[in-house]
Amino acid sequence: MAVLPPGATILPDPDAVARAAADHIVAAARTSDRFALCLSGGSTPKRLYALLAGEYRDRVPWERLHLFFGDERVGDTPEAGSNARMVAEAFGSDSPIPPGHLFPIPIDGTPEACAAAYEATLRSFHGSGTLTPERPLFDLVLLGLGEDGHTASLFPGKPAVEEDAAWVVGVPEAGLAPFVPRVSLTLPALAATRRMLFLVTGTGKVEPLARLAAGENLPAGRARAWGETVWLLDEAAAG
Template sequence: MSGQRAVLVHPSADALARASAARLLLALADAQALRRPVHLAIAGGSVGTQVLAEVATSPLLENLDLTGLHVWWVDERFVPCGDPDRNEGQASEALLGGLDIPAANVHRMPSSDGADGAGDPHAAAADYATELAAFAPSGTEAVRAPEFDVVLLGMGPDGHIASLFPGHGTVTIDDRTVIGVPNSPKPPARRISLTLPVLTQARQVWVVAAGAAKADAVARALHGADPDEIPAAAAQGRDLTLWLLDAEAAGR
């Protein structure tokens, strides 16, 4: 059963990034007041990376105990380590590289040239699933993964979230926590992605979107589109679902 849903509209993409960063830091600090450790899943993309960059310079960062924070990725481009297309590289440049988070708390998805996966996105996905399972709450059987405190999602103009794309049938997968995506319609073609059961197990799921190109998909998602056509329509958290938009993305 999903919790509350809210749509918050900011006047510009910059204002959206600043407000989302502040909201994220406060949400994580509140979560740390209740439990340890706290788990955050982040996405790539221009808006998501801008949010992370705002987090890095926010005075609210001092309220967070970084030793008690675990950072995961909702998806990754299955390319070599150091490739500029890697989401984790963008996140490291924007935020993680300047923070004193224990290395063991930063859970990067495998690269195509790493020892794990041996160049196969499906094998790499299975390896990441094993890592997720190691942090699953005791007694959890259905979804062997952490209960994320916040999942930060971007959304493409086609309505995709993570690397779950329209018409690919991946939104219905419920027997795995992580999948290899060999044929993404958006380059690079090979990717790794968390599945919906993991994302919707999160306490809070946030979809952050900016720009007029996203407006149609936002409107369709919020009006209950078929998730196979608009995967973002299936984005929901157990306690709270937030749609964080700029004025252009909210235009429809």
């Protein structure tokens, strides 16, 4: 078994990881009158969203949820808007998300322009230009771990990882395929949450987990909540 991050829980498979994440969301959302959830892309989050829209539908206080995105592919390529499309597909045509409670990242324009527009959306929702532990931006942030150690669209060695002032940045070129422009929340914005859940599944995640355990300075290792950071791994990822 690999050396695992602090706060890691090992579950049998991706479905169990998605179910555990759904339990976290339902329990946390019931404690807040306005619950800001930052969504992640990927196959395991898609299972999670389908669970929330299906089996968990009547347990979720949908009127309290406000849904944002941690990153998105932008521009005029076929890949643009893929995270928003995945979420829409997972929640289905009878989505329980109330109108006006889903905030997709703009995809028309340069990465910088789309980032500026989304940062304005976040600041308006937050009601302040300052992030503090007493008043975080999010209640829960979902993240994944890339095989190169990236999270959201913060790739190793790219300038976006070092951004410490902006909440959202343009990423002109991704660190791995598809090499399309992206927009990503920054590490400070992602950290401004009561709880962060990493959903990590599959054998392809064994190597990046080992690199994190060895102390390598990877973006996923630098993403930490002001509150609680929890890693939900399946047995394949845990090695």
